[in-house]
Amino acid sequence: MTVGHRSGEGLSPRVYARIAGALYLITIVLGAVEEIFIRGRIFVAKDAVATAANLRSMELLWRLGIASELFLGIITVVVAMILYALLKPVSRDLALLMTFFGLVAVAVETGYSLHLVEALFPVGNAAYLKVFTSDQLAAMASLSIRAHGMGFGIALLFFGPFFLIAGYLVFKSGYFPKIIGILYLIPGVSYMTSSFALILAPAFASRYYFAMAGPAVIGEGALCLWLLLKGVNAASWEELNHRPISAGSFR
Numbered sequence: 001m002t003v004g005h006r007s008g009e010g011l012s013p014r015v016y017a018r019i020a021g022a023l024y025l026i027t028i029v030l031g032a033v034e035e036i037f038i039r040g041r042i043f044v045a046k047d048a049v050a051t052a053a054n055l056r057s058m059e060l061l062w063r064l065g066i067a068s069e070l071f072l073g074i075i076t077v078v079v080a081m082i083l084y085a086l087l088k089p090v091s092r093d094l095a096l097l098m099t100f101f102g103l104v105a106v107a108v109e110t111g112y113s114l115h116l117v118e119a120l121f122p123v124g125n126a127a128y129l130k131v132f133t134s135d136q137l138a139a140m141a142s143l144s145i146r147a148h149g150m151g152f153g154i155a156l157l158f159f160g161p162f163f164l165i166a167g168y169l170v171f172k173s174g175y176f177p178k179i180i181g182i183l184y185l186i187p188g189v190s191y192m193t194s195s196f197a198l199i200l201a202p203a204f205a206s207r208y209y210f211a212m213a214g215p216a217v218i219g220e221g222a223l224c225l226w227l228l229l230k231g232v233n234a235a236s237w238e239e240l241n242h243r244p245i246s247a248g249s250f251r
Contacts (some may be wrong), residue, residue, distance in 0.1 A: 008210070012234050012242040013085075013086055013175075013231070013232045013234050013237045013238075014212065014231035014232055014234050015040050015231075016082050016085060016086060016131070017082075017086060017227045017230075017231035017232045018089075018227065018228060018231055019082060020079050020082040020083060020086070020227050021224055021225070021226070021227030021228025021229070021231075022077050022228055023075050023078055023082075024079055024220070024223070024224040024227060025224050025228060026075060027072050027075050027076060027079070028217075028220065028221065028224060030068050030072055031072060032069070033068070034065050034068050034069060034072075036094070038061055038064070038065035038068075039065060039145075041054070041061075042054040042056070042058055042061065042062055043142075043145050046140040047139040048135070048139045049134075049135065049138045050140065051141060051142050051145070052122070052134075052137065052141050052142070053122050055101040055119060055120060055123045055141055056123050059120065059123075061121055062116070062119075062120065063120075064115045065116070066113060066117060068114050069109075069110075069116070070086060070110065070113060073106050073110045073113075076102070076104065077102075080098075080102035080103065080144065080162075081099065081183050083095075083098070083099075083102075083166060083247075084096065084098065084099040085238035085249060086232060086237070087166065087169040087170065087173065088241075089173075089237060089240040089241040089243075090162060090169045090172050090173050090240065091169060091172075094165055094169060095165075095169060097161075097165060098161075098162050098165035098169070098219050100187075101158055101159070101161045101162040101165070102159065104158045105155045105156070105157075105158035105159040105162060106155075108151065108154055108155040108158060109151070109152060109155035110147050110233070111151070112147070112150075112151025112152060112154070112155065113148065115144045115145065115147045115148035115151065116144070116145070116148050118147075119141045119142075119145050120141075120146035121140075121141075121144075122137040122138070122140040122141045122144075123137065123138075123141055124169065125248070139177045150198065152194045153199070153205075154195065154199075156191040156192075156194065156195045156213070157191065157192060157195035157196070158194065159187070159188075159191050160187075160188045160191045160192030161188065161192075162188070163184055163185065163186075163187040163188030163191065163219065164185055164188035164189075166184055167182065167183075167184035167185035167188060167219070168181065168185075170184055170223070173232075173236075173237075173240070174233075174236050174240065175232045175233035175234075175236035175237045175240070176226070176232060176233075177226070179222075180222055180223055180226050183218055183219040183222040183223070184219045184220075184222065184223050185219065186215050186216060186218055186219035187215075187216035187219045187220050190212055190213050190214070190215050190216040191211050191216055193214035194209055195212040197209075197212060213236040
């Protein structure tokens with residue numbers, strides 16, 4: 001990905017920033033729709049039978065949610081690569097490490113999306129399902145959805161370092177406001193805290209998950225809006241991008 005505004009060097013960093021901001025906004029909106037209007041509507045936490053009934057009656061909606069989650073994975077990869085291009089002038093090594101964490105997180109999240117597909121199997125009409133009772137089938141569907149929730153928490157654990165490194169690079173860049181970098185550290189802390197709590201203290205995490213992970217919206221929203229509305233200081237980006245790399249520089 002070539003970022004520059006000189007002739008022959010591709011689009012300007014400001015254009016790439018606007019593209020990243022628009023894609024980032026899509027991920028936030030689609031993620032909220034998925035959680036609130038699809039999974040939140042179909043999955044009943046303490047009622048496997050009701051969940052199974054919802055899956056049967058709203059199968060198309062559930063499948064749209066799966067497709068949306070996979071689409072979000074694609075968009076997130078693109079956003080991660082644009083952020084790498086925008087932040088590598090600060091430190092190429094750290095920007096690359098940030099991107100690795102982001103790609104691993106997307107891979108984990110996408111892999112666990114298979115559990116959402118798996119949740120549909122027990123509520124189907126296949127002949128082999130007749131050996132199970134309706135309660136057993138409902139329990140299997142709910143267990144698959146719960147497994148996806150745990151996998152999503154593991155994915156957020158890998159997203160944590162992504163946000164911490166990105167926040168540091170934004171803070172040090174000089175072409176983003178330092179406050180944006182500070183705010184972008186919040187998702188890193190929030191996601192890692194909530195993910196470890198989900199593994200080590202699941203009862204506590206289930207009760208206070210949104211209190212721990214909710215603040216992440218502040219940091220992600222701040223960078224998203226800044227990229228979309230302001231972009232980057234192209235002159236400062238170019239100056240830093242074309243500086244000589246000194247011996248021993250962590251870049």
